[in-house]
Amino acid sequence: MANYLDGILDHAARRPDAPALSLPxxxxxxxxxxxxxAGVSAGLAERGVPVGGVVAVAVxxxxxxLRAILGTMLGGRVALPLDPxxxxxxxxxxLARAGGGVIxxxxRAALPPGWPVxxxxxxxxxxxxxxxxxxxxxxxxxxxxSSGTTGPSKAAPASHAQMLQRTRVLEPLLGLGPDDRYLPVIDLAYALGRHSAVRMLDIGGAVVIRPLPARVPEFLALLRGERITYLTLTPSHVRTLLDGMAGEPEPALPAMRALSVSGSALPLAxxxxxxxxxxxxxxxxxxxNEMGxxxxxxxxxLDRAPGCVGRAMPGIRVEVVDDAGMAVATGTMGEVRVAGAQMSDAYLGGDASGHRGGWFxxxxxxxxxxxxxxxxxGRTDDRINFGGNKVYPFEVExxxxxxxxxxxxxxxxxxxxQHQEVVAAAVVLSAAATPAELRAHCRAWLARSKAPAIFLQLDQLPRNPxxxxxxxxxxAQLAGHVH
Structure with a gap:
């Protein structure tokens, strides 16, 4: 049975001297x-951690x-990366939900007492x-x-077979190969950054780890100087780069072969x-995290439909359904559901919320x-019910x-x-604008019911990593603010 890291071992056997991890x-x-x-795997075995045992990684x-997480999995133990x-x-x-384990x-991290370290x-x-x-x-x-953006986080397990499928199904779509180089911008404790690193290693490329400059021009110079061809960013990273690259040539990264953006929706502009x-x-x-x-x-x-998130991956089924679970017509709004072998079946503790009839x-x-x-x-739980009318945040945003x-x-x-819910907007402003001005701007393009009734001005929006x-x-900042 295939181990998630078999590709890494295969390249080590066939190309032992090729670079894998470039450090300063x-x-x-x-x-x-x-x-x-393998040193991590051997050490865990020496300390009596059984195959199948949970190893929480606080590094x-x-x-x-990266070494701790992958080394744990190589020896058949279950890696539980801890949020930094x-x-x-x-x-x-x-750890309690995982049924125990070691850390x-x-x-360098504050740890809960009572667990073996x-x-x-x-x-x-x-x-x-x-x-x-x-x-x-x-x-x-x-x-x-999970990130827990709208509620308590949940923990989803995945098998070696599922992880391999999640990694390899994307590889041919990115068009990368052994000569490519990936630089992690997202902490490797998070799946989004780590899985891209494993994908690079699985196809025989190199992972480059460097201190990340605080200023955008220096960061772009680092990418060019290190010949980085694969990068994974979040939408907030993208916004920071775009805001800070005045005076850079366009395109600033002509050698980039795959600039991948994941996470929350990236605005069309x-x-x-x-x-x-x-x-x-x-x-x-x-x-x-539940499905890759x-x-x-x-x-x-993106040439055909610049605002889309693409078509279903090979082996994945994607449907849009109504509140009764019936598939809706093309172009009709509804709830997204997915199915496929790479999907986790349930959360730790047997919690199957979100899993219904073979769909996630x-x-x-x-x-x-x-x-x-x-x-x-947008999110189903972010859909706003204004007096029985559905308002989707994305169109107002x-x-x-x-x-x-x-x-x-x-x-x-x-x-x-009076209305069940009203529309609220948190805004970060680059110039002065009153709520009345912003509301009038929305009403020029949207039905009056969709224009925000409440505005919350912030220096920045709260985001997860x-x-x-x-x-x-x-x-929570508007708790008790009821119309």
Whole structure:
């Protein structure tokens, strides 16, 4: 049965001297990197951690974090990467839901008391990767906690077979190969950054880890100087780059072969700016921790439908359904659901919420166009019920973003005694604008019921580390604000 890391071991055997991990002080070859992962597996075995046992990884150093997580999985143990910003109480609850385990630590994170801790530095630096490799298949490889943008986080396990499918189904769509180089911008404790690194290693390319400059010009110079051809960003990263690249040539990254943007929806205006100012090789992916990526849009799809998130990946079914669970007509708004072998069946503890009849409901609304391309409209729980009329935040946000004073925005519903909910908007302004002016701008393009009744001005929107707006925090700021 295939192990998630078999591609890494295969390249180590066939191309042992090729670069795998480029660090500021040295470069690890494919053989050296595989051996370093095996050292983690061997050390866990020496300390009595059983195959199938859960290993929570609390390692902040990026190369060490990647080594700890992958080394755990190589030996058949289940990696549970811990959120770098989580507090000990959250980690304690997560470990309890996982049924216990040990914590692999570099001593830099605050840990919950009462759990056995193994120091990463005390594990062997290297071992034989073939000798420690354990069969994968349907055995769990990892457990990943969701971001919890609208409620408490949930933890979804995935098997080696599922992880391999999630990794390899995207590889031919990106068109990358052994000569490509990936630089992580997203912390490798998070699936979005880590899975791109594994994808690069699986096809024989190199992962380049460098300190990230604070200023955009220096960051772009780093990408060019290190010959980075694969990059994964969140929409908030994209906005930072676009805002800070004045004076850069266009496109600023002509050698980029795949600039992948995932996470929350990237506004259409930013997509067009990315392809003109950064790189035409924009790829949009839609997915979640429970399913990996479900759809993909590369340059051909974005040429045809610039606002889409693409068509279903091979082996994945995507439908849009009404409230009764019936598929709706092309172009009709509804709830998105997906199915496929790479999808997790349930959350830890047997929680099957979102899993119904062999389908997973990510909680998003959208529609399919005539070419089978999916367009997202927002979250189902963000859909606003104004006196029985449905208001989708994305359409209000799209209009708000056309106002010259609005730099960023998020639209959501707040309780109303008279209307069930009313439309509220959190805005980040780049110039002065009153709520009345913003409301009038919306009413020029939208029905009056869709124009925000409440405006909340902020210096920045609250986001999680992968760029998703934390709507629950916005609602909390307006708690008790009932019309």
């Amino acid at each position: 002080e040295r470069t690890l070859s494919r053989a050296e990197f595989a051996a370093s992962l 902040r150093d990026q190369p060490a974090c 910003v989580a507090v000990p109480a959250d980690l304690d609850r997560l 692999l630590s570099d001593g 193994i120091a990463l530095a005390e594990l062997p630096a290297a071992a034989d990767p073939v000798a420690v490799r354990h069969a994968g298949g349907d055995h769990w490889a990892q457990i990943v906690a 930013d997509r067009l700016d990315v392809r003109r100012r950064l790189s035409p090789a924009l790829h949009i992916n839609y997915g979640s 990526f479900a759809t993909h849009a590369g340059p051909p799809e 409901h990510p909680g998003d609304t959208g529609w399919l166009d005539g070419d089978g391309l999916l367009h997202l409209a 799209a209009v708000l973003r056309t106002h010259p004073a609005v730099a960023d925005c998020a639209v959501f519903g707040v309780p109303s005694r 992968t760029g998703k707006v934390l709507v629950r925090e916005l609602r």
